[in-house]
Amino acid sequence: MSALGLAALAPAADVLLGGFVAAAVRVATPLLLAAIGETITERAGVINLGLEGMMLAGALAATMGASAVGPWTGVALAIVAGMVLAAAFAAVTIGARADQIIAGTALTLGAVGLTGTIYRQAFGTGGAGLALPTLQPLAIPGLARIPVLGPALFEQPAPTYIALAALPLAWWVLFRTRAGLAIRATGEGAVNARAAGLRTGLVRTVATIVGGGFAGFAGATLVLAQVGTFAERMTAGRGYVAIAIVVLGRWHPAGVVVAALLFGAATALQYLFQSLGLAVPYQLFLMLPYVLTLLALAGAVGRVRAPADLGKG
Amino acid sequence: MDVRTPVGALALGLLALAGGLQLAGYDAVSALAALWQGAAGSWYALTSATLVRAVPLIVIGLGIALAFRGGALNIGAEGQFYAGAIAATWVGLHVANRPAVVAVSSLLLAATLAGTAWVLIPVWLKLRFGVLEVISTLLLNFVAESLVSLMVQGPLQESQHIYPQSDPIAEAARLPLVPGTRLHAGLALALIGAAGLWYVFARTLWGFRLRAVGAGARAAEISGRIDARRMGAVALLLSGALAGLAGGIEVSGVSYALFQNLSPGYGFTAIAVALLARLHPAGVVATGVLFGALEAGAGAMQRDAGVPAVAVYVVEAVVILVVLLAEAASRRRTTTRAFA
Numbered sequence: 001m002s003a004l005g006l007a008a009l010a011p012a013a014d015v016l017l018g019g020f021v022a023a024a025v026r027v028a029t030p031l032l033l034a035a036i037g038e039t040i041t042e043r044a045g046v047i048n049l050g051l052e053g054m055m056l057a058g059a060l061a062a063t064m065g066a067s068a069v070g071p072w073t074g075v076a077l078a079i080v081a082g083m084v085l086a087a088a089f090a091a092v093t094i095g096a097r098a099d100q101i102i103a104g105t106a107l108t109l110g111a112v113g114l115t116g117t118i119y120r121q122a123f124g125t126g127g128a129g130l131a132l133p134t135l136q137p138l139a140i141p142g143l144a145r146i147p148v149l150g151p152a153l154f155e156q157p158a159p160t161y162i163a164l165a166a167l168p169l170a171w172w173v174l175f176r177t178r179a180g181l182a183i184r185a186t187g188e189g190a191v192n193a194r195a196a197g198l199r200t201g202l203v204r205t206v207a208t209i210v211g212g213g214f215a216g217f218a219g220a221t222l223v224l225a226q227v228g229t230f231a232e233r234m235t236a237g238r239g240y241v242a243i244a245i246v247v248l249g250r251w252h253p254a255g256v257v258v259a260a261l262l263f264g265a266a267t268a269l270q271y272l273f274q275s276l277g278l279a280v281p282y283q284l285f286l287m288l289p290y291v292l293t294l295l296a297l298a299g300a301v302g303r304v305r306a307p308a309d310l311g312k313g
Numbered sequence: 314m315d316v317r318t319p320v321g322a323l324a325l326g327l328l329a330l331a332g333g334l335q336l337a338g339y340d341a342v343s344a345l346a347a348l349w350q351g352a353a354g355s356w357y358a359l360t361s362a363t364l365v366r367a368v369p370l371i372v373i374g375l376g377i378a379l380a381f382r383g384g385a386l387n388i389g390a391e392g393q394f395y396a397g398a399i400a401a402t403w404v405g406l407h408v409a410n411r412p413a414v415v416a417v418s419s420l421l422l423a424a425t426l427a428g429t430a431w432v433l434i435p436v437w438l439k440l441r442f443g444v445l446e447v448i449s450t451l452l453l454n455f456v457a458e459s460l461v462s463l464m465v466q467g468p469l470q471e472s473q474h475i476y477p478q479s480d481p482i483a484e485a486a487r488l489p490l491v492p493g494t495r496l497h498a499g500l501a502l503a504l505i506g507a508a509g510l511w512y513v514f515a516r517t518l519w520g521f522r523l524r525a526v527g528a529g530a531r532a533a534e535i536s537g538r539i540d541a542r543r544m545g546a547v548a549l550l551l552s553g554a555l556a557g558l559a560g561g562i563e564v565s566g567v568s569y570a571l572f573q574n575l576s577p578g579y580g581f582t583a584i585a586v587a588l589l590a591r592l593h594p595a596g597v598v599a600t601g602v603l604f605g606a607l608e609a610g611a612g613a614m615q616r617d618a619g620v621p622a623v624a625v626y627v628v629e630a631v632v633i634l635v636v637l638l639a640e641a642a643s644r645r646r647t648t649t650r651a652f653a
């Protein structure tokens with residue numbers, strides 16, 4: 001290859017790497033948001049398989065709010081939608097002490113039906129289209145000008161920064177406050193926590209509703225910062241992936257961010273390889289994030305333990 | 314719980330659907346009429362729509378009942394179904410010159426083995442590394458869906474290489490149909506499976522041990538000297554085998570080919586079917602037919618009344634939640650009485 005050719009390649013590699021990192025962070029953001037919420041919920045002993053449905057409800061609420069008023073109204077509505085569904089989930093599983101796995105599955109099923117019907121009714125068969133006002137990337141002054149990684153990491157839409165700010169906050173609440181102690185005590189042994197005077201039902205309900213709010217926000221992020229419109233079943237399993245990320249992240253905010261970024265990077269690889277024009281079937285790259293998550297789980301689990309009372313009524 | 318609870322739950326679910334549709338500006342009466350017509354309005358609708366959809370739900374649902382009874386949460390039936398469908402298609406394309414009995418049984422055997430092999434990964438991950446099967450079976454669903462996509466655009470693509478689907482399987486590999494309908498012999502297999510599973514649960518030592526593990530693994534190990542890990546693993550493998558078989562039956566009896574979205578989420582709906590049946594084989598048949606009817610009616614509702622087919626999931630969700638709540642309430646009543 002001539003020197004000229006090499007020189008032409010150098011900036012291309014920069015662009016590719018920057019694009020890869022940016023895509024990884026973009027894909028990871030909604031997963032991270034949902035996983036932060038689910039970490040809090042699971043630490044209180046509740047496993048919420050309705051997360052997928054809450055993300056979906058958030059996605060539709062965001063679409064409706066954004067098309068009626070603006071993107072931030074959409075975000076607010078999405079958080080409310082997630083919290084309302086989570087409150088219903090809490091009423092069934094904590095109030096009536098019904099099985100969490102079944103209730104979560106049912107809730108997701110219902111959310112698929114509700115969002116599909118409401119969406120069709122609100123926007124007709126044509127759909128919301130791509131004219132939705134979305135959340136544009138915000139460049140952080142100074143940091144965004146770092147070569148290669150600057151634009152990738154510091155020119156993201158606002159939800160990415162909010163997710164990154166929520167991480168230490170979630171850690172602080174869980175491990176440095178009385179509320180966090182109450183959450184963890186409830187998740188590790190509700191009977192003992194009750195004996196010590198904690199209102200465990202209330203703790204679990206609040207933790208579940210907070211998790212639902214995060215899931216709704218995650219759905220809004222998917223619509224307003226990634227896809228730009230709503231589609232039936234658009235979450236496509238991301239809620240379940242977020243639950244896997246919580247396990248992979250060992251129920252700890254620091255682990256969760258690593259796991260979410262790993263999944264995002266594995267997903268972003270397909271864009272990278274596509275732009276390199278490699279003749280590998282794209283489906284292999286679609287599988288990669290899930291296979292890597294499985295491998296990571298095999299390597300990570302065993303040295304860590306789930307909250308002892310997880311899933312118990 | 315007697316049958317009144319699910320029947321009442323179904324009534325509530327349909328009422329919720331009607332109310333919601335009326336509020337949303339649809340004509341609820343004509344929507345429900347279309348739902349009924351599409352599900353049970355004629356002999357053809359009953360056999361060719363409702364029962365055809367019920368077969369995979371029953372077969373997968375039996376497997377899920379088996380796994381859940383043994384305390385193994387298999388959420389990956391969708392993936393195991395697809396693994397079975399891929400293997401079935403491959404065999405179905407290669408048995409043109411065989412007698413029908415040989416062709417069909419080798420197709421179904423291949424599907425069953427593929428479903429088992431697919432769930433072998435979560436079983437191994439669980440036994441070797443302690444990975445929760447809820448997560449691993451779930452993740453493998455996504456891998457299986459991509460694998461189907463890869464197959465129908467690669468090795469199993471139809472001979473023109475235009476459409477993302479396989480060639481139709483050999484005539485010899487197709488399940489016989491009930492004359493005048495699209496209902497295939499898979500229904501008989503489903504019913505035999507249900508009877509067999511009932512026998513295993515109710516009359517065999519193995520079935521008793523399985524239920525003991527599901528009710529309390531630690532207690533079963535200590536007082537019954539049962540290897541709970543092994544029981545859970547076997548239950549998972551058998552549930553994968555049944556989901557794979559369902560994929561084979563679908564290819565051999567309905568689609569005759571492999572394509573993406575072959576399953577409209579059978580693997581997930583079947584979880585609801587099994588749970589609603591309280592993991593009882595006869596109940597799985599009943600709820601399988603019920604959910605088959607709802608999904609068959611949903612299609613008609615979309616065609617004839619303009620109501621999105623997904624609306625019917627609201628009915629399914631309400632049914633499950635109401636039964637769940639009724640069950641929890643009756644459990645609370647018994648507990649209170651016991652303490653009184």
